[in-house]
Amino acid sequence: MSLDLSQFHQVFFEECAEALDGMEQALLGLDLSGENTEAINTIFRGAHSIKGGSATFAFSDVAGFTHVMETLLDKVRGGKKRMTKPDVDLLLVSVDCLRGMLAAHRDGGSADAARAADLQRQLTDALNETAPTPVAAPAPATSPASGDQITEAEFDNLLDQLHGKTGAPGVKSAAPAPTPAAGEEITEAEFEALLDQLHGKGTAPAGAGNNAKPQCRDALSAMPRDAKPDWRIRFKPHPKMMQSGNDPVRIFRELAALGSLHVTADLAGLPMLPDMHPEESYLGWTLELISQANEAEIREIFAWVEDEADLVIESLRAGSTRPAPAAAPDAAPAAKPTTTAIAAAKPAASPVPAATAPKPAATGETASIRVGIDKIDALINMVGELVITQSMLNQLSANFDMHRLPKLLEGLAQLDRNTRELQESVMRIRMLPVSFAFSRLPRLVHDLSAKLDKKVELTMFGEQTEMDKTVMEKLGDPLVHLVRNSLDHGIEAPAARKAAGKPEVGSLTLNAYHKGGNVVIEISDDGAGLNKDKILKKARERALVGPDEQLPDDKVYDLICMPGFSTADQVSDVSGRGVGMDVVKRNIKSLGGMLEIESQAGSGTTMRIRLPLTLAILDGQIVRVGQEIYIIPLVSIVETIQIGENQVNEMVGKAEVFRLRDAYLPIIRLYEVFSLIPRTTKLSEGLLVVVEGDGQRIGLFVDELLGQQQVVIKSLEANFRRVEAISGATILGDGTVALILDIPGLVKLRDAFIKDVSPQAVPLEEVKAA
Amino acid sequence: MTNVLAVDDSASMRQMVSETLKHAGYGVIEARDGCDALNVARSQRVSLVLTDVNMPNMDGITLVRELRALPDYRFTPILVLTTESGAEKKQQGKAAGATGWLVKPFNPDTLLATIRRVIG
Structure with a gap:
């Protein structure tokens, strides 16, 4: 009955991309000196949900990677660590790395494992830096119950188990048992108490010595009268247990599935009818079980009600005085439906060697688009109206004569209107807010300004302006290029800005708006502006312009869009090779758009992209x-x-x-x-x-x-x-x-x-x- | 039909849970977060609630608490899905009134086995 999990991959990848974008945005927006609860939560949630999904869908490298990120973020979230600039940068790079890993899974390529491993190490380092001087030795024996502290190895192990990669089926207890049950080891004191009980010393807890009390036998019992049970379990729910939705009968049924079970009810706590509250439980039970199951497995069945009931599990096996968890690798789990969340994963028929990377079949990638409900509703409305118009026209044509011509014309006009509106609605479905294209820019500005030692503040307007998805996708690269240009050539270094009497922090503004049938996107900076003389000089050197030819400003600026044209004195690794602006212009043109350049020497440049609303x-x-x-x-x-x-x-x-x-x-x-x-x-x-x-x-x-x-x-x-x-x-x-x-x-x-x-x-x- | 309310902010997890349950013959209603789920729960009865813990708007723990406060949901089984294998979230869930938990990552078989522990 197993479901093919790969059918959910596409959605998962989309959701990861979204989560990563969200994380990146939040990281860039972090104010390292202040409180960032909301942003940290967003980042944490992103890592958390990618981890959950990737673990479920067997992308173990991603899951392992995000696990470390999540642990680090959890520390920050819990106030155990302050986020520093290097941490932010490390997390940003990690986000990039995750993108790569996910893309590799999606497209069936291979991810840069070395880079991931290196980053993972750095993340672990960052994590350890924060450890408030480990108390004595961080003994590996510390109970794994402390949740998020499971080691990577353990986590990987869990994953492998889940996806059936264990070497041999059935030896699940060979794992260092980080199963939830292991967290419920009984304490020394409890253990002592149990021992005492076994040897008949001390007072036995409630339930013992109830022979005199009324008892009744349960139908579940399937145990031969004189068979010797392996386990005796005393179970006394607290009055409110039922109110958490737990039902003792279901618990017994599960126990019965482990072997054969004999149930004896303890009615001692049952009050008189007038005192009975229908929503409370008064009964207790003594359960005797014949089963090869170990204590951990039995405890697991009671795990949900542990805090809502008195529970004593004693082993009646000869010689087995220790209720050791995970001590029975021989437990031949053959036919029993183990209920431990992790262990229940059925090992694959032929275990895949862990060494071979799970190669996801190149899933036929279907590009999809997210559409707001309102748009769909509008569309359905339109169709509704269209149907009405059509039936009206039908009626007209049924018994048409000339004096009904005005009605017909009216109907046709309505049809025309409906069609146009329908068309517009359909087109709107392909429209996405421009923020999709803008979203990668804050990161770019962050990285570049650090690299160039410049201070830049990015402001964005009109992010909700909508444009066609195809246009948007092709707009990404030109936009990145223009922003990069502004940062590299436009905005000056802080010292130069100060000297020019400008604030040290340069400003870069992105603005998107609709104008006529176009979408306009402006990229303006308050940098040095284009140097007309320099451009003209270069152009004359290259004989693009005659020696005495005079050009209007816009023609001069257009020169920078000539192939191979660059006025940069030095080619940096950011820009200046002279490839770029011509490509930008060509790309924009291929979208049916235009690029306009406006510049004022000393006070900045504005690049204006005009694009058609749609290409269709x-x-x-x-x-x-x-x-x-x-x-x-x-x-x-x-x-x-x-x-x-x-x-x-x-x-x-x-x-x-x-x-x-x-x-x-x-x-x-x-x-x-x-x-x-x-x-x-x-x-x-x-x-x-x-x-x-x-x-x-x-x-x-x-x-x-x-x-x-x-x-x-x-x-x-x-x-x-x-x-x-x-x-x-x-x-x-x-x-x-x-x-x-x-x-x-x-x-x-x-x-x-x-x-x-x-x-x-x-x-x-x-x-x-x- | 036995209706299950599946609450998760992650669409892929929601789909996976939902498809698994539908495949096994349950009816499924999906919700994106606690608020969403609470609205569903108020408008119709469900036999089981499966909820993620970490969600925007209203987290799973709060949802459990809110559901338990509704007369119709006092005894309804509620399972919290948690990636945290640790005791903390489970205890929080239990304290809020959850029936039990399911530790992520889980596969469809585990999911069904766990669900069968609380509903037939």
Whole structure:
């Protein structure tokens, strides 16, 4: 009947990732000089639940590792240790290490065992530092009952036992018996008392000498009349025992399962009926058991009621005067359902040698997403409304005549509204708060500022701003890079800041908000700002900019996004190799976003990432060129105009430009690009859609505009192949396929088309000169 | 059907307990923490409560105490699941009125064996 535990692994990994994030956050937020009860509890709880889960799911390395962490944290929690900076750092590294170990289990790879072992040693060291000078010798004999103090070896042993890795089944008592039962060793005094009793000295405790009292025999007894019992157990529940939900009958049943049992009730304590309280127990029992079981096993059955009953267990075995726990390795546990929590784990049929690491089958990883109940509820609501609308339309169509047309139109409008809302609800399911992407940054800032010897305070706003999960996932790396840049190049060293009259602690601010159909994320620092002259100088050295060419600020800043461009005088191991900003920009662009840079020398830099809310849907302008329909992303359209032939200038290389206010913009005739037969080739008879892509404006010549519509983007690459200047396709209402134009791609295509003409919008003077 | 209330802040543990019990024919109601569990317990009767100890909002020990204060739950078996093999948590649980405990890590078989100690 055994359940396949691997089905819970995915959930476990997700939950671990969450716990680790929580721990990391709490660690970073610790105020080492003050009280941190809540934070310490969070960290402890994280380690604790990872330990519990990993032990259950047989990730013993993780369980062992977290056990040490947990022990350390428990000390801190209990006030037995103060958390120090090195401790925090050690725990942070441990969190990283755990991530690695868990990832290894998840993906079937191998974890860095050496690192884990090293960290585990460091954690143990940190733990021992705190020991308030061990009293004499920390004798290994100290009772393992003191709970959390079990050693690693013991813990591992337990784990192995649980997962059936013991060498031979049945020799469970070979383990140093850290089973819970071992904690219940009887004291010297009790032992003496028992001995005395056995030898008939001293007064026997309650229950003895009750021969004169009324007795009754229980049906459970299955013992032959003259068989000699191995054990005699006197059990007298306290009046309130039943109120903890324990039932003596169940206890007896379990005892009976150990062998054969003979029960005698002691009715001495039974009051007269009027004095009887129905919720209290008055009976006592003498139980005689024939069984090979040892005392520990018997005690285990009474473990839950130990404090709620008087219990005396005496061995009647000849020669066995010692109720030694774990002293009967011969106890042939063959058929008995042992109830010791640990020992009951059935050893696997073929014990896996402990040496071979448990290799988890590479579980088919299914990416999952956590969705708030409110979103699901909203969705269900929408569907409900949709159903209502549909049935209304059904009714209308059943006996339709023309005078009901207004009703039909109304219904259709409602359907339209429902569909749109439904779509929005569905899209919202994929939306996650931006805090998912932000969450790893405090740690980064913490580590980096320590490494760079800078003081930085990180502030984050708008963490609840939502964005598409896919976008978010791809945003992680660029974000890390930008933050790293700010710390390395932006924010100055404390001394330099002081000299510049700024506070020593630099500030780094992350801000996320919605604007229009976009999500905007700003990374601002109050550092030195970008050095325009230095950038220009570098750019001229590398001939990216002509010797006398003047550039507007934003173009200068864009230079830092050129591949291989770096103004850092020294390459540090943090940044400065000149790889990065170009990748950042490319990544953001691939998400359909933009990167803007603003900077003020001496007072800081702001990097602004603009991203579409989602990648799956786009607001599009439908245009017609000849017989073809294309979609232009609405975000890239600046305006649409109609121009006269006389407004067009022909440039060298057959490039056409037209004048729009203070600049001349190149014209792209879409029918030329796509080799179509247009309705007209006369500019004055068609329309120019002015679009902006890659920081450039161009005019796209189309036959006509058809309408605007939200379109669902289907990848052309996945279904066909990559096509230059096309970013995807969509299916229109009438079932036809329309291609979505990739504006930056078109610009590039045009540049390739006409090499000798500057792709830039040409300033007016130059055109006039030509 | 015998209904069991499984309380754990860890989703994987909750699922494991829940699937194991369902597989064995019990009905299972899940709760994420003490508060959640208490709300469930107030709205319907369950035959057994299995609760983790260390949970946010309301821990398992408090839950046991609160449950025992409800007239319907004075005798209901309550087991605390604890990773601490030590006496401390068990005693706290017992003192609060728990029937018994189950030491984590446990596997489905142990879980069922322990449950059968308190309900049929």
